[in-house]
Amino acid sequence: MELFALPLVFALIALVAPKSKVNYVGLIGAVVSMVVSFIHVANFSPDQYVSLFAPDFMLSFGLTFKMGYDGIGLFMVVLTNVITTLILLSNLNREIAHNRAFNALVLLMQFGLLGVFTARDGIMFYIFWELTLVPIFLISYWYGSADRKKPLMKFFIYTFVGSLAMLLSFMALGTYSSSFAYEDLLAVQLTAKTAFWVMCGFFLAFAIKIPLFPFHTWQPDTYTVSPMAGTMLLSALMLKMALYGMVRWMIPIAPEAMDTLSCLVITLGMIGVVYAAVIAIKQSDIKRLFAFASISHVGLIAAGIMLFNKDALAGAFIQIANHSLVALGLFLAADILERRMGTRNMYEMGGVAKLAPKFGFWFAAVAFASVSVPLTSGFIGEFLLIKGLYNYSWIVGLVAGTTLVLGAVYTLRAYQISMFGAPKAEAFSDLTWNEMLTFFIIMLIILVLGIYPQAIIDFVGPSLDLTIESVKGAKVIVQ
Template identity: 35%
Template sequence: MEQLPLLSLSIWLPILGGVLVLALGPGRDDMARWLALVVSGAVFVVTCLLLVGFDTGTAGIQFGESRPWITSLDIHYKLGVDGISVLLVLLTSLSTVVAVAASWEAIQTRVPMYMAAFLIMEGFMIGVFSALDAVLFYVFWEAMLIPMFLIIGIWGGTNRIYATIKFFLYTFFGSVLMLVALVYLYTQAGTFDILELHDVQLSLGEQVWIFLAFLIAFAVKVPMWPVHTWLPDAHVEAPTAGSVILAAIMLKMGGYGFVRFSLPITPDASHELAWLVIALSLIAVVYIGLVALVQEDMKKLIAYSSIAHMGFVTLGYFMFNPQGIAGGLIQMISHGFVSAALFLCVGVMYDRLHTRLISDYGGVVNVMPVFAALFMLFGMANAGLPGTSGFVGEFMVILGAFKVEPWFGVIAATTLVLGAAYTLWLYKRVIFGRITSEHVANDMPPMSRREKWVFAPLAALVLIMGIWPAPFLEIMDSSVLNLVEQVNQSKL
């Protein structure tokens, strides 16, 4: 199985599939939908083969591929995955299948363009998680902005142009600083190979500047407070499937950047400036949780919830112990399932009433009981209820934080209270009570079979990961221990 170039297939199959869907042209909407679903399903099968053939007993790179690309600069087309990235590749392929299926009836204009954008973006995102050459990583990192820019800008809401430009400028600005840092590292190491950059010897001053450049690039993507303001705008204006990919995958790019670049390349600066990241993370957990409480738009509430939950991820990483880092990674995977499902829940209601305001709903359980049960499951996972995937990562991060400084753990644990507060407040007003609107009574038919199938894998994974997290932890265990060793080993 390792003889097959599975990673190249995972990257280029969706990109070529997207070009094929785009070539269908207008008037072939149904064919575009089915072709996109088949291609995304095939990519998911290919990524599952990665998992089947994955050896959990090693921290080394697996399924490696390397070809010369720009020989004069020693730049290679080099791919590979470890226990950290393989789960993110799988999450990307699953989320794309869900996004394509969720858009089946919601999108009626320029359908081939829409489906092609998702497939091409899937290839670029898998490329980010698979690239082992810094230039290749940067190309994929920048390229995936373009399809999302188009998805929000063409199929988004009334304020979509403002949201897309803000999204693009924020993320592009951070990326330029990352490029500067990578070029400097090349001048020191003579290579763009990411694994060799992990071993380059740098002074503390050099490490600090490189760390800060990476921090800005990845903080914008996570997003961390105070560079988070683009995310609620982008979510509110994006179509439902756009929000699914933005929350489930794109926010994970920043978290992945920390473990692939910041921690192993600049370990001393990471320890030196850990206080800064910890402070920003705790502010995100507490302050953004309070901001979520007062939102009137369902999508904005879930967007702020995402920022608070991603604060847990960055907090875990900078505890520099196995519990914290593994907890941060598990939180990323769990957040991918839960936030995607919550945005889909909003999409189901929006497709019926064409409003996202909490005040326009009430008593939905009376007309959509199955939907109410699913919304409850994902809401409880968002609040970190034991037995759901949301609890596992948060518990491990709090455990890792307590080992370093008990007060970090206490402050981080407030998110369990705040998360329950804004999630239950949202659920009570939208789902429970009497039917408060004629539209809810008359215009909200029960969930279709297609909608139930879209939710089914996410609901199953939230429960499986919550009840039996061991398989997920075993996959990343060796890679996490190797990363902890790298970041705790001084280069000075």
């Protein structure tokens, strides 16, 4: 219970904390939640299911309030807590962190995310899923750049409408099931036709949030106008909800439609990989560039998840962790550049590496992690995903492989243009201690996971086996 209640408590404390110290209150809140989740990890063996909350009453329409986690859930919980801590840490010295509302909203967002990852009831999942939309919207609306209104409106309506499609799917499932508890929903056997529509509903919600091509149009604008913390929350955590949702809800609930839809999703993912990468190469706005890079990377993960075999899924989870960390590092670097150069245009930057060697080093490290060089976690994750896609079809594997090449092109090009060459600024103050610490932790985790990826595979493996079995065991009812 304390696992997901703590952020809420700290959010309330942050609302009344003195303004000069509120940034520390937020950070302490995140750190405490992180430590608590580590304690949960220490007491957890990967093949068990831990129930956090299971009241014996339910609402008249079947809402059971069940919460709990298995390996996958706990993995996402830890990821959320670590990333939230890093986000608050990297913002610690900025003026944004001295707002009570900002800290409370980030912690509220964390609460919503933890709810999403521990919900064991369809409607609970939906409730938390929507709950996360409010804080991220307010963070971007209150602290974003001046031209933020239109993109944010688009973002909210886009994702809300997508979620409504998911709600329709849950409604349809509810007519077959006695309650919305996860086990009851799994037990529902659908006809191929119903399963198709149910899966489409889920897919629309998740595809918009990930975002997959062609549902991505909200994403670059929203990422660009949001403040750094908002962009980090969106890219490092919010889209992971959708990837997690695919593994936990979409495929196990409507496995009958897998054969029909997996080809489509993989194709869309592949189009996204190439399309977004090509656009990223042509960008001059550094934040937009990383936004498109994000579309490219997650397209690969989504395609890998649709294969639904153990290697690809393990690769997907490694890549989920990796992408969260890398996105955090890249957007932090982009924001540092934007703040100190006063522009987002790469061509107006240059020579920063000379002026700020520490920043130059850490940015380079994150950029290499983003390109998935060996020894970083991205390498093993992308390798597993591409291997799976290659086994699915060699053409798909080939297209997926281009992400390595194209990724190197746009990332290194961005690094080269912005960091090398003649200095275009008089002075560029180097990293502050908290920014440095953020980069350090990011790189530390990336390297540890890159050297010993088995840690993640062992952690989520047993739960993945169970899920895969339940999907394989599903029989298609012929109408």
